[in-house]
Amino acid sequence: MGKIRLVHKHGGKMMDEAKTPEGNRASVVALGILSSRVLGLIRWSLMARYFGSGAHADVLRAAFQAPNALQNLLGEGTMSAAFIPVYSKMIEEGRPEAAGRFAGSILGLLTAVVCAGVLLGVWLAHPICSVLMRGFVGDAAEVVAGLREVDRLLLAVDMVRLAFPMAGILVLSSWALGVLNSHRRFLMPYFAPILWNVTIIGSLLGVGSVIGFTPGDNGASILPETLTRLLTAVFLGGVIGGLMQFLIQLPSVAFVIKGFRLSLSTRVDGVRQALAAVGPALAGRGVAQLSAYVDILLATLLVEGAVASIGYAQVLYILPISLFGLSVAAAELPELTRIGASSFTRMAERIRAGLRQGLFLAVPTALGYIALGYVIIGAIYRGGLFGIDDNWLTYFILATYSLGLLATVGSRLLQNGFWALGDTRTPARMALVRAIIALVVAIPAMFALDQLPVSQVTGAGSSTLYFGAVGLAAGSAVAAWVEWIFLGWALKRRLEAAFIPWRAVAEMILIVLISLIPTFAFWYVVTQNWSPLWSGITVTALFAATYLNLSNLRGRSELKAWLGRLR
Structure with missing residues (x-):
């Protein structure tokens, strides 16, 4: 007891995931996050080409951030601080049924809070945007005066009403991530966000093709109404993608969890302990979220x-x-x-x-x-x-x-x-x-x-x-x-x-500085006049390869650890 044995067939042999080296678990997490982040970069790359740094781009960023209180306060960070320690301990103690009941109560309570938060966010979208995006409030008068074409505040209100349901679904997805992480199942929860990015990218490209606007078009003939339709496509895609991200994890959760029963009870073993940890965790996350909101407010000014x-x-x-x-x-x-x-x-x-x-x-x-x-x-x-x-x-x-x-x-x-x-x-x-x-x-x-x-x-x-x-x-x-x-x-x-x-960091910095010498030389002599895309890819690849090779020559143990994670 006390060790969860997840057995799979691999290459004709049996592999016990509980005995897999810890480094391999981190490599799965890193690979999943990398895949999601690469698609995230593609998503933002497309959005930058479609919206630039104008009014619609400001709304895009601000509206995405508006419901982050739900996601950041109740999502992965809070799950790591409150849910995972209690759930993992129950599994380690050989009490999977108790762990399942605990997970069911947490999901029930989390769903209730998320639904309330989403409804309030949709209902109060206008006052939320008026406070959070204070710099947008004067746009209406400037539109009337003919000084600008887009009222960013009204546009942000419409987008925030789509962003809150998206954030709520992503919070529920973090519960599934917490369960699977505790069972040392890292593949699905960290690859599931790929669906969210793919759906947004597909929505943006699909609507763009329908209205005849591609990312390569310049802004001379782009009407604000066209950009508004594209912006709406981004947020609708986010809602659909978030739902897919949550649902695809549920079969894996059902496979590992035992004794699951959805409830709102705080009397289930472990729930009060987790809730006691939620308070301080929310305080820390809340401060960080408040700081992020202040950053948005200041940026809109x-x-x-x-x-x-x-x-x-x-x-x-x-x-x-x-x-x-x-x-x-x-x-x-x-x-x-x-x-x-x-x-x-x-x-x-x-x-x-x-x-x-x-x-x-x-x-x-x-x-x-x-x-x-x-x-x-x-x-x-x-x-x-x-x-x-x-x-x-x-x-x-x-x-x-x-x-x-x-x-x-x-x-x-x-x-x-x-x-x-x-x-x-x-x-x-x-x-x-x-x-x-x-x-x-x-x-x-x-x-x-x-x-x-x-x-x-x-x-x-x-x-x-x-x-x-x-x-x-x-x-x-x-x-x-x-x-x-x-x-x-x-x-x-x-x-x-x-x-x-400090000593290890100093040596890493020295290796980086040495690596930059051939990188700058190659950029100046060879790629300086290339297209931005190929110049960036080539220079970044050369820098990374030089750093890793020099680290290998120095015998850095961290490189060996990362390579071990990838095997």
Whole structure:
């Protein structure tokens, strides 16, 4: 008892998934997230070409963010902190029936809360948008005066009424992810989001083909009504795709779960313990979500295009956090929970190993964004309505965010240690500190930089885009480092072991700097005049290959660990 044996046939032999090396679990998570993120990049690449950095692009980003309170407060992060530790412990103790009843009660309670949240969001969409997107409120008067063609506030209200049901369905999908992760089933929950991206892409391309607008068209003859139809297609596709993402996981859940019974009871064993952990977890997630909402509000106060440009940069910024932070963290949390307080030494060793492995790929990504970001962004977004000035502004935002990328990945991995110890309060407190510091730095910086046109610095493009959004990114970067350092200090006090591997990070940085030398030389001599797409692909591939080969020559253990995950 105490070990779940999931037996499969593979190559004529029997494979016990419970005995599969932990690294392989993280590689499945990483591969699933990578597949989803690659499709996400394709999705955002198409949307950038269709909408550029104009009014519809601002609405697209802001409306997607509006219902995130549901998804971020009740989704994967809260499941990791509250549901997975309790459910995994029951499985480890050989109580699958109790675990099934616990999962049924959690799903029932979660569904009730989600339905209430979705209904309120749809009903209160106008006041929500009026507060959250304060900078859009004056659009109506400007439309009447003939100063603009699109009332972003009214358009955002319509899109938010579609975005809330989408977010609610995705929250329910995170429950299925929590169940499958606890049974060490990582394939389906991390590949299911592919359906969400594919559905949105299909909806956008389908409607675009019907109305005769392709991503390569320039903006000279595009009517606002055409862009509005395309925008509606994106959100309708999101609702349908979210439903498919949830439903496709249910057969796998039904296979592993025992004793499942849907209920709203809080008396089921484990429910009150999970709910007790939800409060502090919600506090931490709530602070982060409030900070994200404040960022949207502030961005809408800037020149048109700021919200969209931040969104394009964040897509790339979040990619390594998901791939190299969340993939390791998702695979490690059930194992850390099983260790619990029985051995602080073993727990510290696992956390340190996971941290080094996550940073091994986060370090070159962060420095690569800073050094090669303009080329990378051009490869992904350039074309259609996304021009040179959009490329430059998105690059400066991404490069500034990247200054805090290592710290953000590190913080996500350190949070696992606190959650495994049943401590959700410390990460919550640090999230509050991070949010405050980010605001203190960002507000003066963004308004000062919003007076500086992009074209004045780059000498390219028009003067309609300004650098204000870079100030928001600067606040995020500074606050990320404060959070990581203090989380490392707090966990060191709990487990009596140091966690932040400064020496290893320094060597990784040195390898990156050496790798950039041939990369820049190749770009300058060979690919500088190529198309943005092929130049970006070639330069990025050369940089990655050089870094990995030099790391191999140095005998970096983290590279061997990642290669072991892929076998």
